[in-house]
Amino acid sequence: MEIKVTDMKISRNADKKIDNGGIVASSTLLVNNMFLINEVNLVSGKNGLCVLMPGMKKESGDFQDYAFFNTKEEREKITVLIMKEYMNRTSVLNEPYTKGMEVNLFIDERGKQKAYATVVIDGKMRINRIRVMEGENGLYVSMPKKKDAWGNYHEVVSMPTPEAYRALNELLLHEYFRQCELKKTA
Structure with missing residues (x-):
């Protein structure tokens, strides 16, 4: 499966959101040159940065992803891909x-x-x-x-x-x- 980051929008005050929590960046992924998945978010939480797939909140209060990866290995690949893209775009090496x-x-x-x-x-x-x-x-x-x-x-x-x-x-x-x-x- 071929996956590319086609677009990434860095949030305003992303450096402050890394410290205080929130959406740091929002990406669009191109999967197999066929599907665009929008709103793949890089989010800062109490334990660091993580990637959240686009989803919706159900009436029960649970979240359901519109698109997700079946294996932990594939999810890790996406996390690495998005975090690497973010680092490349923000010149993170302070x-x-x-x-x-x-x-x-x-x-x-x-x-x-x-x-x-x-x-x-x-x-x-x-x-x-x-x-x-x-x-x-x-x-x-x-x-x-x-x-x-x-x-x-x-x-x-x-x-x-x-x-x-x-x-x-x-x-x-x-x-x-x-x-x-x-x-x-x-």
Whole structure:
């Protein structure tokens, strides 16, 4: 099945919606050069970005998609395709935060974990055990955590601002999507 993103409209104040939730972008997909699927939305939630297919709310309160993909693998391909297109259109690699960073990412799917990474800063410092995770609402980056005596997890390394976290999140997800594409063509 051939799928292309033919159009994408980035929402006004998309960067604020990434932090606060909402529709970040709306896409149109062309499937097998025959069907156009409009209103395929990239949405920000509490666990990161996810892709929602167009649908309607039924009287019962449930949602029914007009178009959907039968397998998890196909849905993941669409998510990667739309997020990659969004990143390409918005130049997500936020230079002030990511300048001098090198990412070594390894795809390693274990439950909700999709990959792990080491970030090298200016060749002088390494931050290990950063993970790309899949949550209810899509992929997100999880910083290294340590379990305390009471069984609670606390970040060992954290980001000082939401903008810094978003820049690191986008840098790692960009590399994750790039490696997913390479894996498909290999």
